[in-house]
Amino acid sequence: MEFGQRLKELRKQFDMTQEELAQALEMSKSNISKYERNELEPSLSTLVNISRLFKIDINSLLGIKVDVIDPRNDYKFEGTLNVSAIEATYERYIDQFAELQKTRLKDKSPIIKALYAVIIQNIEDLLNTSSVKELTEINKLTEEIWLKVISQRMDNNK
CATH class of the missing domain: 1.10.260.40 (lambda repressor-like DNA-binding domains)
Incomplete structure (x- = not known):
């Protein structure tokens, strides 16, 4: 169903x-x-x-049927993902994570803040679409962003 x-x-x-x-x-x-x-x-x-x-x-x-959960890994089983188990495990960390990211970005340049925002949006988009075209576009955009960040860091370390 x-x-x-x-x-x-x-x-x-x-x-x-x-x-x-x-x-x-x-x-x-x-x-x-x-x-x-x-x-x-x-x-x-x-x-x-x-x-x-x-x-x-x-x-x-x-409508996801969960037959068997491997006790060694609560998150990985036959082709499905136990969202409830993940949420229950990590819910208490979400606020801490958000606060940590806010602190980390506090003194960063506007371009780093913008890149960070785009990456977070890409992750959210990936989680909310099943369209192959959209997933391909998001993947391409994410690749381009990471290449720019890595290239910039390599240039700064020369």
Whole structure:
């Protein structure tokens, strides 16, 4: 079952309209409609909010069947990724990480700050798309940025 169909089914089980769900998630009704028609993929934060609202595991929400988890590695199993396990493990570090990055960038040049922002955006884009064309473009852009950064650092070390 696709995500959109699952979302619609959950919404109806909870006797909610698209508008009520949109209000609960603080987004537009049109986004809910697009999710249900599989025309728009939700962000990770939206998935987390939906799973919390309906009290459902993200894997179940996405229709990912998790049969066996290797106890030696909670994050890697047969072709799927246990997002809930990763979030539970790393949630407490996210605020610390954000604060550390803010501190690290405090005295950096505007170009380094801009590059950093573009790289972070590229990572977010990679996580939110399945389009081969978009993934290729993001990969190319990320490569170009890294080549510039490496080239600049090599020039500074001469």
